[in-house]
Amino acid sequence: QKEVEQDPGPLSVPEGAIVSLNCTYSNSAFQYFMWYRQYSRKGPELLMYTYSSGNKEDGRFTAQVDKSSKYISLFIRDSQPSDSATYLCAMSAKDSGYALNFGKGTSLLVTP
Amino acid sequence: NAGVTQTPKFQVLKTGQSMTLQCAQDMNHNSMYWYRQDPGMGLRLIYYSASEGTTDKGEVPNGYNVSRLNKREFSLRLESAAPSQTSVYFCASSRSGLLAEQFFGPGTRLTVL
Numbered sequence: 001q002k003e004v005e006q007d008p009g010p011l012s013v014p015e016g017a018i019v020s021l022n023c024t025y026s027n028s029a030f031q032y033f034m035w036y037r038q039y040s041r042k043g044p045e046l047l048m049y050t051y052s053s054g055n056k057e058d059g060r061f062t063a064q065v066d067k068s069s070k071y072i073s074l075f076i077r078d079s080q081p082s083d084s085a086t087y088l089c090a091m092s093a094k095d096s097g098y099a100l101n102f103g104k105g106t107s108l109l110v111t112p
Numbered sequence: 113n114a115g116v117t118q119t120p121k122f123q124v125l126k127t128g129q130s131m132t133l134q135c136a137q138d139m140n141h142n143s144m145y146w147y148r149q150d151p152g153m154g155l156r157l158i159y160y161s162a163s164e165g166t167t168d169k170g171e172v173p174n175g176y177n178v179s180r181l182n183k184r185e186f187s188l189r190l191e192s193a194a195p196s197q198t199s200v201y202f203c204a205s206s207r208s209g210l211l212a213e214q215f216f217g218p219g220t221r222l223t224v225l
Contacts, residue, residue: 008152043116043202043216044155088155099170100214102155 003027006089006103015112019076023089023103026070030091032098033065035074038086038105047087048074079110114138116217118203124223125193133188133220135203141215142208144186145170146178148199149219155202161186163208193224 006023013019021035032051036044048063050056050072056063062075072091076083089103119134137144145160147170157170161180175197177189186205190197201220206212 002154004154006154041219043204043218045216046213049213090155099157099160100155104152104154 002104004089004091004101004103006106008104008106010107010109012109012111013079015079015081015110017079017110019074019079019083019108019110021074021076021087021089021106021108023072023091024070025072025091025101027091027093027101028067028070029093029095030101031094032092033063033072034090034100035061035063036088036090036102038088040085044088081110081112084108084110116203116205116215118201118217118220120220121218122221124225125190126225127194129193129224130189130191131193131222132190133201133203133222134185135187135217136185137203137205137215138184139205139207139215140183141205142183143206143212144180145204145206145214146176146186146188147202147204148172148197149202150199158188158201193222195224198222198224 004025035048038044053065053067060077064073086105088105090100092098116137142163146158147155159178161167164183203217204214206214
């Protein structure tokens with residue numbers, strides 16, 4: 001079993017919808033949590049970076065970490081067609097040298 | 113600023129052939145990384161270089177070698193390519209260490225027949 005699980009989708013929503021993307025993990029040592037966005041045939045780009053538990057907001061994006069449930073989420077408000085991409089969660093821990101463990105990615109399509 | 117550049121963009125190899133994937137960054141970053149991305153597997157770290165002169169194995173290093181040529185350049189070599197190495201390879205860099213934000217290149221699509 002991979003340490004990081006992520007539903008690959010695809011997830012299709014209408015423009016303007018609130019999108020919820022999630023990952024679960026098994027390693028309780030993970031402390032740093034990231035969300036990357038990857039457009040088709042491009043490299044991933046960092047969207048959100050969170051340390052430990054709690055919420056972080058950046059514009060239309062909110063990242064949540066619930067360490068007690070080993071569950072992280074990314075919410076996208078007022079979704080736009082330009083948000084159509086694959087979203088990758090990633091996390092790291094000090095005991096593994098902070099190497100990033102990526103989820104498989106969730107494919108999101110926002111339709112006009 | 114070009115960011116992270118990778119060459120080539122596409123490559124087809126026959127089993128047993130060798131090749132080197134090139135990566136360069138112009139952001140004056142200390143750390144550089146090589147990942148592979150496979151359908152259903154996500155991104156996996158092959159090797160990384162925390163700073164010039166150092167390299168370390170990642171999750172899937174078998175069948176690969178790396179060279180940190182200087183601060184800007186980090187190459188990945190396949191000595192004897194196998195079909196299992198068919199993948200998309202991404203290079204990334206960060207200011208310093210694995211915790212810092214990693215910036216990714218556009219990827220190299222490699223097919224081994």
